[in-house]
Amino acid sequence: MREIFKQLFGNERIKSTLGESIERGTASHAYIIEGPKGSGKHTLATLAAAALSCENRSDAGFALPCGVCPVCGRILKGISADVITVSKEDKASIGIGKIRSIREDLYVTPNDSDNKVYVIEEADLMTPQAQNGLLISLEEPPAFVTFFLLTENSEALLETVKSRSVTLRMELFSPEKIKEFLVGHSSSAISGPGYNERLIRAVDLSNGSPGEAKRIFLERENNENDVVENSRSLAAHLISGKTSDALESVAPFLSGGIETSRKMLTAVSSYVAAMIRYKKAPATVNSNLLTSEEKETLRSVSLKRMISVFDMTVEALELVSSNVTPKTAVYDLIFKCRK
Ligand SMILES: [Zn+2]
Numbered sequence: 113m114r115e116i117f118k119q120l121f122g123n124e125r126i127k128s129t130l131g132e133s134i135e136r137g138t139a140s141h142a143y144i145i146e147g148p149k150g151s152g153k154h155t156l157a158t159l160a161a162a163a164l165s166c167e168n169r170s171d172a173g174f175a176l177p178c179g180v181c182p183v184c185g186r187i188l189k190g191i192s193a194d195v196i197t198v199s200k201e202d203k204a205s206i207g208i209g210k211i212r213s214i215r216e217d218l219y220v221t222p223n224d225s226d227n228k229v230y231v232i233e234e235a236d237l238m239t240p241q242a243q244n245g246l247l248i249s250l251e252e253p254p255a256f257v258t259f260f261l262l263t264e265n266s267e268a269l270l271e272t273v274k275s276r277s278v279t280l281r282m283e284l285f286s287p288e289k290i291k292e293f294l295v296g297h298s299s300s301a302i303s304g305p306g307y308n309e310r311l312i313r314a315v316d317l318s319n320g321s322p323g324e325a326k327r328i329f330l331e332r333e334n335n336e337n338d339v340v341e342n343s344r345s346l347a348a349h350l351i352s353g354k355t356s357d358a359l360e361s362v363a364p365f366l367s368g369g370i371e372t373s374r375k376m377l378t379a380v381s382s383y384v385a386a387m388i389r390y391k392k393a394p395a396t397v398n399s400n401l402l403t404s405e406e407k408e409t410l411r412s413v414s415l416k417r418m419i420s421v422f423d424m425t426v427e428a429l430e431l432v433s434s435n436v437t438p439k440t441a442v443y444d445l446i447f448k449c450r451k
Pocket residue numbers: 165166167168169177178179180181182183184185
């Protein structure tokens with residue numbers, strides 16, 4: 113069977129109804145796409161725009177959109193002049209001015225494809241005046257125009273706007289499905305320590321929205337990378353006794369709670385341990401583990417000092433685990449390492 117909107121997770125009903133009507137050339141001229149943040153509204157609008165103009169749209173031998181013809185290639189990359197996105201930008205609402213400019217542009221024929229698509233983001237933020245202004249365009253647009261009104265809440269749109277559009281509701285997913293989505297969309301590079309915890313957290317907080325789940329999952333990922341990267345510089349600052357640099361590097365993480373501090377201190381202790389091993393026998397340490405700058409710093413630091421920094425780090429870690437606030441334990445560590 114022909115693959116329709118394959119980049120969109122789930123949403124089989126939308127895929128078959130909208131996809132087939134595009135295939136047959138019977139698509140409506142106005143759609144409301146409703147769903148919470150991260151549910152795939154933009155993805156669907158982009159795929160539908162590409163499908164509408166795809167050169168292979170009536171050839172079932174290709175996916176829909178095919179993704180290989182130049183027209184849908186441009187649309188999928190977001191560089192087609194025929195897909196016009198309208199948003200509130202820095203305003204609180206979408207006013208009549210924006211709608212007027214749509215109306216002025218409406219009858220201008222498409223640039224490089226058969227169709228022109230207007231995507232109105234946060235369509236519920238159109239003022240009533242703007243919605244009324246849009247009505248005529250929704251009612252009788254030129255044959256080559258399709259509107260996609262994206263919204264988290266279609267109830268906020270005027271009845272008259274709703275009655276002139278086909279409403280598509282994005283599918284929300286069970287925790288099992290969200291997990292399946294995340295596992296299918298995460299590269300092997302982002303597995304590793306804490307992977308399962310991150311997965312569970314993202315599933316729990318996503319409210320069934322795949323895009324939101326992915327965002328939370330990756331945010332956590334970036335945060336963990338930051339913690340590790342930061343621990344590295346903290347270790348170097350502790351060794352060299354640079355109090356103000358050390359304070360600066362921990363500042364963003366002290367608000368991260370006990371778990372973050374524990375991870376940070378654990379990472380610091382492993383870096384310091386690696387430095388100690390390097391000092392004792394350079395050949396035993398993987399040459400990429402320490403930067404040349406770090407190695408240079410270590411020349412002027414005694415082994416005794418490094419061991420004492422290591423011990424103090426482990427002590428701070430124990431304090432955090434025994435309910436001393438992370439801030440107290442980490443500051444205490446930094447001041448003890450002062451030179
Ligand atoms: Zn195509």
